[in-house]
Amino acid sequence: MYGDLQNPESAVDAYSFAVSLYGKARFDAALALLEPLLFARTTDVQVFNLAAACCLSMDRPHDAETHWRRAIALKPDYCDAHSNLGVVLKEQGRLDEAEACYRNALSISSNHAGAYVNLGRLYAQLGRPDDAEAAYLRALELQPGDGDFLVNLGVLYQAQMRMPEAEAAYRSATEANPHDVKAHFNLGVVLKMQHRFAEAEASYRRTLALQPDYFEVKINLAHLLLNVGRLKEGWALFETRYDPRWPARKIAPPPVDFPMWRGEPLAGKSLLVWPEQGHGDSLQFCRYLPILKARGLAKLSIVCSPALQRLFETIEGVDQCIAPDDDHIVPQHDYVCLTMSLPHRLGTTTFASIPGTTPYLQVPPAYAAKWKGRLPEGEPRVGLVWAGDPRPDQPEINAVDRRRSLDARAYLPLLGAPGVTFISLQMGALTQPQISTLPPELRPFDPMHDVRDFADTAAIIDQLDLVITVDTSIAHLAGALNTPTWILSRYDGCWRWLHDRDDTPWYPRTRLFRQTQPGEWGEVIERVRTALEGWSAHERTPA
Incomplete structure (x- = not known):
């Protein structure tokens, strides 16, 4: 089975071969060599440590925990085992126990850089960024210029939208290890988030030169190309999203047994x-x-x-x-x-x-009849959406939602606009009830409790003069219905809205109000308020 190996003549040889196999990501082979040693009368603690690491890499956390606990029982002051046991406990969601393990490691050796990094990752997960930063910086004091530590620090800064600091951390990581694909990729992400598209593209392409099958980079590069208007290249590269060679692909091929259409003639098909x-x-x-x-x-x-x-x-x-x-x-x-x-x-x-003719969606007649006369009188009538769908089970999407969404109270400067009848279009178990936090006299009319699907919402929008929304599906619905729409766009806005214009070729009556600083919505709301006050009757006339 392992014909490329010599027959180990001793436990030392077997361990050395196992270390070599582990380095080549052949975890099952490494563990097979270690297993006879795990039951010897005298077993070195490093054997347990390596066996545990193999089990963790093979998604066998309970076996990994067992081996690390055996190592600690054999050598209670084995610092690495305490720190590594914390890793497997953290992956199982046992966060308090994990923190205790890291603390145990540091009580044995206050200069254990790895334990500080593990502690920093735990604090980042717990939403304690200051403690995480302190732990990472202490690890870097102990091991200056460690590329992996710098990447962790960069990820922390990136999550806090501290982009210049994240960039500096990633650049230092690429200097420490020019072949670190994660550092190059993350550097490209933060450069793009700072609207430095040419530099970001260079980082992405450098990453792909190092690892051509890094599919997540291809998707990010596709989004960047679309963001800057290079549609032909962008759409072609975007096809990577369902490539079967990408194990972690987020888009699965349709579960049908007929072929994907790749541009063949369609007449009669x-x-x-x-x-x-x-x-x-x-x-x-x-x-x-x-x-x-x-x-x-x-x-x-x-x-x-x-x-x-x-x-x-x-x-x-x-x-x-x-x-x-x-x-x-x-x-x-x-x-x-x-x-x-x-x-x-x-x-x-x-x-x-781009097919830009609107409307390309119509309100079904039954829905139009259902909603006729149910909205309050008054012109103009303006629909409001302040938050998207959080999706807490999808961390990446949830992170984007936090950057695009507001609290209902952020709209208070708009709700005071004279002569405007506001209609809430907000759905969501957590976000729709935020209306109750607004002063009663400023609360928008809320018909959404009777909405069952998008046809209901379309029937409401069809009676409005304007929709003001963050970047959600309602922006697309209103645009498709040819209703004037103002989109409040986060600083690192979605690729589809491009990056250098306040209109969009996708919807002719849509206008973008972009953040000029990450996370800063107050100035955006003020611009929207000013625009709303100057919104003329001419602009409310259908195109």
Whole structure:
């Protein structure tokens, strides 16, 4: 089984071979060599330590914990074992026990840099950034210029939006280890977040030169290219998101047995469009469906969430809307295509080639009748959304949501605008009730308790003069309905809104109000308030 190895003649040889195998990420082979040694009458604690590390790398945390505890029982002052045991306990969510282990390690050796780094990671997870920073800085005092420690410090600063400090940490990490792909990648991320797109692109490409199969970098580079308007390159690279060679890919291929459409002629064929990511993406890219039908499709079907089904049934050329929870099996088609592959497959290479005709969604007549006369009288009527969907089970998305969302009270300067009737469009178990924190006389009318799907929301928006929203699916819904829309965009705004303009080729009646400093919404709200006060009747006239 291990023919590339010599037969170890002693426990020392076996341990040395196991160390070599561990370094090559052959954890199962390393553990196989160690297992006979684990039950010897005299076992070196380093054998337990390495066996535990192998188990942890093989996702066997309970075995790892057992081996580290045996090492500590054999040598109570074994500092590394205490620190490493803390790592496995932290991964199991046993945070208090993990902290105790790190403290034990430091009580044995106050100069154990690794224990300080582990403690810093724990504090970062616990939302104690000052304590985390102190721990990382102490580790760097003990091991100056350690690239891994610097990356951890950079991640902490990045999470706090301390971009210049994060950049400095990552640059130091790349100097310490020019081949550290994580440092180069993270440097590209913070450069992009500072709107230094050319430098960010260079960092991403340097990362890919070091590790060509680093798919997460490819996705980030695709977003950057789209952000700066290089649509042809961006859409092509964005196809990486469902590459089967990427084990951690976030977009799985559609669970059907017919082939992906890659641009083949469609005349007389049938095509199924499969959703991905959030509702906003589906709302933005469903504009391509009539173009597909115009290519001669005999049948065009779309899978969508039940919340979108009634609305998408109004799209020109769609023959069938299928909700994922339908009891019947998805019927056979000639091809399937992911929603966000449509711009690439249909040749959206320039801003002029974006299908920009609006409205491309219509309120179903039954929903229009349902909501007729249910909103308060008064003009103008302005819809408000102040927060997105937090998704706490998805840390990356949740982090973005925290940067894009506000508390309802942030809109108080707007709510005092004279002569405006405000309508809440806010959904969410945590965010919709924030209306009750507003002074009663300034609270917007809230019809959202009676909203069941996006067709309901569309019927409300269709009666409004303007929608003011953070970057959520409502921005796309309002834009698709051709309702004037003002989007409050975070500093590191989404790639689809580009980076150097306050309008968008995706929605002709949409305007962007961007943060000029990370996390600073007050100045944005003030600009929106000023614009609202000067909003003329002419601007409220449909285009």
